[in-house]
Each structure stands twice: as structure tokens, then as C-alpha cells.
Amino acid sequence: MELKDKLEILADAAKYDASCASSGAPRRDSVDKDGLGATNGMGICHSYTPDGRCVSLLKILLTNFCVYDCQYCVNRRTSNVPRARFSVDEVVKLTRDFYLRNYIDGLFLSSGIIQSSDYTMEQLVEVARRLREEHQFRGYIHLKTIPDADPRLIELAGRYADRLSVNIELPTQDSVTKLAPEKNVHTIKLAMGSIRTKLDEKDDHPKAPTFAPAGQSTQMIVGADASDDQTILNTAQTLYGSYKLKRVYYSAFSPIPQSPSSVPSAPPPLLREHRLYQADFLLRGYGFTAKELMPQAGNLALDIDPKLGWALANRDHFPLDLNRADESMIARVPGIGLRTAKRLIDLRRLRRIRWEDLSRLRCSLKKLAPFVITADYRPAQGAASTDLLRRNLADAPQQMNLWPELQAA
């Protein structure tokens, strides 16, 4: 099989993994050095495909042969898909060729499970080793970790890779047992735990060999099982707290050819995935807890974003005086982000904040109007009922912006 054919199959098979970030690596460059590649910590998206997702890494599987039978996965052993396998050299060459032409920032390498977990992991590690040691490649490398692999292999992977990830796949143990019979939440958590232990060691002993400097991430598939958003966010919160994950990626289940009957035949609304990303961002960036965002079982509202949802459910905090409130509360006002909150605090040191400042800072005035007080503005007394507000502030139906969250870290 020609390289082009393999690429076709093994890129197609890898696209269900939502992770695409190439950020968080330490600064490296190749000035006056043999070899290739630089990272500046930020990561770059080099293109976008018509599904709105960015291309930042060469994202491929080493092989899509797989002995597992995960029901949501196009490569499960009972799936009738064309199969292919790259050699280690082929992946190395593709990565370098793409990198030199400025198509990508590095490599994201995953694989079906062949022979055994250890054997598969060894192959992944070998690609990274050859890139780093033989070709002095300093671009970004993200390796998908096989949970059951020997911790020593995971340690080796962390030596070469900027980021490691272990996919939790589904939000509950029951769902994993049902839909991914060969996987096991327990071993997945243990693998994440061993990565975290290594990351901690590196933090405590800066002289220790590098270990996955861009941290670890995971992915959860949304809509392949019956779990609701409350369950999903609770799981995300547990994972963030326990394993110091950089990111949890949410991937709306994509119907696959000849889907087994154990998974739904239609995808969940993509907007649901989008709301989960927004809620996740509030967990990571704004100090919200899952319980604040989802006090009850069920799914996030689709018509309003989760921050607005929280503000409408907690109107006793509002209207908030922007000339007095502290930064973290200001950032909780719908229509005001972290950066604007900081800028308001800076400005407040010079003078009092006025309504016009909010418009210059390009806040969404309509959204924040019922929630703030400035030197020259306060919302009408006995302001509108929550229902009315909600109707006024709900997102206009539109093509939503699905992926920008994926670019950040």
C-alpha cells in the first residue's frame, strides 16, 4: 500500500479525537542547531477544515488494526473498515516533511491496540524517540497513552512527548463497561494517576528528566451513552482535581459506518458539545464548581450560555457595582470575560468606571445591562422577571462557533 493510501485511512481514523492543542510546550528553538523545530508555548493552528476544526498537528493513528471492540469507535475489531499500518519510519518522514512546509506544529500519534498494550505503546514511544533522538525534532509531540501499558513505558513516553493523554472515553464506569468491554475506568484512572505522579515529581525536583511538560489531557465522548451533562461535568471536575489535567476534550458522538445497535444512530446536537466546552472553561478559568453550574441532574440549557444561566439562577448577586466588586465576581458577570475584568480593575485605579467604558472595552452591553452598576448607570429598579430576561438574552439561533475553545491551551 502506498504512503498516500495509508495516510488517507489513518488520518480518517484519527479524526474522532478532538484534541488538537499544540500549546504548553517549553520554549525550544533550532537556531544554529542541527535538526528542526521550535515551540513558543502558544501553539499555532495552521489551517481549518470545513468542519470548523483546526489543523495544528499531524494527527494520525499508527495503525487502525485493533483487537478491542469499543462500540463508539470506527476501528473496533468488528467494524468493516479498510485497515492500514504505518511503519515507524513513515511517520517520522511524514512529520518532518509536513513540518518543513509549515503545515503543522508537530505530531499527534494514537493507535489501535495490536498484539498487546505494551507492544502498542512501545511502537508509539519508538516513533517519538526516533524523532527526538535521531532527527533532533523540537516540534510538538502528543502521544496517546495506552492505559494498560507498563508504567515504565508511560514514563518513557513522557520523556519524549510534550503531552500525554489517556482517554476516559465515557463519563461513568457503567457506560465504559457496557460500550468498551475491554477498557476499564480503574486502569484508566491508574494510568492518569501515574502520569500525575511523574508530573509532581518533576515539579518537586526541577533537575529530574523532563516529563510531558505540556501536561496530560483526556477526551470524553458525549451522546454515545445516556449520561447527562451534570454527570459529565462532575466527571470532568473529578479528573481535573485528581490528575491535574490540562484539558478535558468533549467529542460529540459521530455516527460511524454500520454503527452497532448499542450506540445511537444520530449524533447529539453539536450545540450540546459547545455548551460543555463553555461550562468546562468556567470550571478551569473562572473558579466555578460543577455544582454551581449544574445544581440539578440534566443537561445544560441550549438557548443560553452556562454563565448567563448561572447569573439568572443567582440574581441575588446582581446588580454588581463594578466600582466595588472584586475581580473574580466581575468576571462572573455575563458579557464580561476574564481579560475585561482585569482591565476594569486596572482602570479603576485611575478613575471610576462609567457605562461608556464598557462599550469601549467591547463588552456585550445587552447581556450585561441587567447585571451591573457603574458610576453613571444602574438597571431600572425591580428589573425584569428572570423569564423575560432569559428570553431577551437568549442566543439568536445561528451557526455556532464550535471550536475556538479548542485552541486555548
Place this chain on the structure above:
Amino acid sequence: MTADALVRTGQPVLVETFAEWREAARELLVHGIPPDQVTWGAPHMGDLLAGGDLFTGAPAAAGAPHNPSIPPTEPLHPAPHIPRSLMEMLQSAACCRVPDRWAFLYRVIWRWQQGEHDVQSPADEDGARLHAMVKAVHREEHDMHAYIRFRERPEEAGPPRFVAWYEPRHDVLPQVAEHFISRMGKVSWMIATPEASVLWDGQTLHNTGPLVRDAADLEDTGEALWLTYYRSVFNPARLNTNVMHQHIQSDRWKNLPEAKIVPHMVSEAALGARKVGQYEAVGQRKGTTIPIAPEDAQPERQQPSKLDECRRCELWQFATQAVGGEGPRRAKIMFVGEQPGDQEDLAGQPFVGPAGKLLDRVCEAAGVDRDTIYVTNAVKHFKWEPRGKRRLHKTPVQREIEACHYWLDKELASVKPTVIVALGATALKSVLRTANVTLKNSLGKPLRHEGHWVVTTYHPSYVLRVPGEEAKREAFNTMVEGLKLAHELLERPVDVPDA
């Protein structure tokens, strides 16, 4: 003539680079000349733009083409009282191609000098424009980092091995060249633009003057692989072209090779490939299932212990693993702590974190060999609540203590210790099976309970946590006394009736 003299004789101040502007602005500021009295202009550039030699890599001849977009590298001296953050913004904004850039920058710096420091805030009108200019320049740098496409030239042709064409909106080529130098190492390349071009021969950067687009039109077979990749990573089931266009502005597409195949991909997706995520060309290939029996596919893993499968309360859900006790099977002393902590949860062993280290020290001080002691916890799963991105220990409630007592009972039955040392209130409640005991009333008073001696002392975390050196020392000593007491009790009979 100095800038100040030019203004006084009514002539425009001609500047071309940020460094020149900076010199002139300093001069004008020192003389207190307000912005509305200065006319700024650029020297006529036509003659300066003579082209360099495209591929020979020869450095531009001496004295010849000065590239307008590349500032001289001599060190810049800071202007008076201008903070670095503002200077950096001005420097970036100077790359923005707007006709009045020098005049505008001067106004900003003038206002700052007058004490109007909110000129730097985006809430100020000039500040907003400054921020917008900086943002436009940064965006242009970013786009150029992202969307330049190099094509490979044949090895025999010599340097540059890779050539790219780009049409930047702002004067960012110098910064961008730095980026590619750090990325490409000793590989040679060239970036051509309508205004200026740069060539990196692997060691030195040369300015080679403006070029026309055709110069960079090369055949590169590597591009076909890229298009294959681009097509295959696209998921037709999620077609969402708006987002794609939002990210890459339309005039950027024309130099991207993938732009040619986008319309076809979109119409194909809309026509049916949309139902499933697979790219059509892959879907049409012959497929294979993997003939392997489910039993053989199961990875070999250590069987989780029964304890790990415990669902007697909810705590298991949020923990990594259950942490059982550890120590000699027939230990005479058993330590019972509260519950595993963050570290124990990851390691799967009791008392390996800071509290464990402290416990070691207590044992040492009491002259008790820790290796002879069985160590366990009242509750086997880590209970915590999120605090930012950390796990904050949370005390188990009576219901959870009772649920987990099942496991402690098993341990007691198999180890049969003579003395149980309850570390802290939770442990005490668990051992005595009642919520109606307090640590304070039990400290230092051994009791007999169901055939064991029970000694109560602090939990090592308390020693770590209690504020004040004095209190810490006291708590530590209390623990040491407790242990000594436990050791002495080994000699005393317990089979007298419970108190």
C-alpha cells in the same frame, strides 16, 4: 537637521523605521513640541526598492537596497519616562500600515508625557486605536506564522531549499523571519512578499528586495500528501463552514493549497457523506474486521481486589482506588487513620504523603519500629471536594464511616492486634462504632473495647496543620506519648471486661 529644527522651519519630519521615529519623538518631546505642530512623512522609497538576486543568496551589495520594513539592529535607547509596556505597544503599532502612524504614535506618547496615563487603556479613544493597531499587527504575525506554505526546491538547485510567497498586510516580515529561523534551524529558505523578501541560507538572513508572485510558484510533490491529509481529517458529519471562514479571512485562502479542494469537499459532504463521519474515499475501500475472540482481546490486568469493587457508599466514584491497610499479618499494634489523602489515593498505599512522613518521625521518637505495625484507615476511599484545581480533604460523615467499617472489621479479624491506636476523631468513632465520642475526652486514656486496647491520639495531619510552633511541638509529643502508651499496653492483659 534635527526633528526639532525641521518643525521650526516648517518642514515635515521624515521617518521610516520605528528607531528613527523614536529618535525624532524624543527630540520633539524634549523641546515640548505638541503633536498638532508636527507634520510627519516618509522619505520617497521608490529608488530604494531595487530587487536583490533571487536565488543566488548573494547578500545585497554594499550600500544598496535598504529594506524599509527591516529596522536597523542597533540598540534602542529608552525615551524618557515611557514604561516598557507602552513602548512595546508603540513598537508593534508602528508596523501597522496606516498613513498617519507616526503622527498617531506621537500623539499617544505626548499625551502620556502630559500625565494622561489612561491613553494606554483601551477604554480611552486613542488607547482603543492603539490597542486595535497592535492587535492587527499581532494578528498579521500570527497569520503569517500559520499560513505561510513553503514549497520544496530540488536538492541540486542549492539554497534556498524551501520557498514561500506571502502578502502581508502590515510590516511584519522581520519578526516573522525570526520565527522561521528558530523553526527551521540550518535548513535554508526564502519568504517573498510584494514589498520585500528575506532569504535564510542556514546561517545568515539576507534582504533580497520585493518579488513577484511567480518567483515562488514551484512544483512540490509533497503538497499532494498534504491535500490527502487535509481531506481525510475532515469530518463531513460536522460540516460547519462558517467557523472555518471565521478563522481564516478570505484573502488568506488564496495562497493556501488546500483552498482549491474545499468547495469539492463541502459539496460532497452536503451530498450524503454527511451521514457518517468517514471521508468518501475511505468509505469506498474494501474493509476488514479483525477475527479475534473477545476472550483473547481482553488485556491481562491484575484483578481489582474486592475492596476496589466496594460500592457500599458513594466515595469510590471520585477516588482513584481503594487503599487498604498495610503491615505484618499478625501485628500487635494497628494504627487506624481517617482516610487516604491525595497522595495515598494515587499510590494505593496508606500514609505515604506528608502525614505518613510525620508518622515515621513519631514512631522513631517513641522508639517503636514502624515496620512491626499494621497501618490502615477508617475509610478506604479518599473523600475530597474541589478547590480550584486541587482536591481538598473532606471529613467523612458517620454514614460513610459505618459503611466502610465492614472493611476495618475484616482487617481487625485477620490481624487481631492487641492495641489499636486511633489517630484522630474519625478513627476513634470508627473503632468504637459510635459518633458520641470526642477526641479530647479520650486522649491519653486507654480503653478496652471488644478485646483490644484502644489508645487515642492526634492524627498526624493535625500536627502538620495546627498553627504555632509551640502547639505543634505539644501535639507531636502527645502522639509520642500515645505510642509509648500503646507499646506498654502490649504487656497488659485485655481480656478483662470492657470498662
